[in-house]
Amino acid sequence: MRVTINEAKNTRDWVNRLFHLCQAEIPSDPYQATIGIDTPLGFSEAFNDLATGLKSVSSIGESDTNPYLYRKTERFLFRHGIKPLSAIKDMIGSQATKGIHTLAKFSPEPYGCGVWTDGYMLTAIEAYPSPCGRSKTIKALRDGYPSLKYGDEEDALTCALIAYLFSQERGQLVAPLEDVPTGEGWIWVPKDALS
DSSP: OOOHHHHOEEEEEHHHHHHHTTTOOOSSSSEEEEEESSHHHHOOHHHHHHHHOOOOSOOEEEOOOOOOOOOOOHHHHHHTTTOOOOOSSSHHHHHHHHHHHHHHHHEEEEEEEEEOOOSSSEEEEEEEOGGGGHHHHHHHHHHTSOOOHHHHHHHHHHHHHHHHHHHHHHGGGGOTTTTSOGGGGGGBBBBGGGO
16 A cells, blocks of 8 residues: 555556556546545644643543543534444554645545545545444445455445545434534544444
8 A cells, every 4th residue: 555655656647546556447537536534634723732732621521521632523422322432542643744745635625524625536534434334324335335354344345435424415424513623624424333
C-alpha cells in the first residue's frame, strides 16, 4: 500500500492502483469514487491546541472523556456503546498519520465535517468497521459478497460498504453533530450500529 501511495502520479493514478490492488475493474472515465478509510483522519482540537500552542483545557476527565485523547466523534460513539481507539493512546497514531498523509496528497479539500475531496473525482471519509457487526443495514449489503479469507479484507469490504452508503444512502449513516470542528473529522457509522 505504501508503494501505491508513494509512486502514484496523481489522484486518478492512485485510485486506479487501488482498483488494481483489489483486483477490481477500473471504471471507464470519467468516474467518481468514494472511499472509506479505517483510521482516524484527524486529531482532537484540544490535542492540536496543546501540541502547537501549549493551550490547555480546564479539565481532562476520565480516559473516554479526555478531549486530548479522543475527538468529539469518538466521545459521541462512547456514549452510544461503541469503544473506538484513540490515535494518541492506543498505538494507531502511525496509521492515522498515513491516513492523513493520503488525504493531504490525494483528497486535500475539506468538504464539510468528516468529508474530504480532490474537487474532481475522489471523496474520502473515515469509516469504522468494528461496530458494523451489529448493523442490519451493513449485514444486508454484506450478504451479496462471498466470505473473505482475512479479517483485514472483511474490514476493507465493510469500509467500502460504508462508503457506498455515504454516496448512495447517506441518511442511513450518523451525520456529524453541529458542534464538531471540521478539522477533527467524523467517523461515519450506520445509525443502526448505535446502542
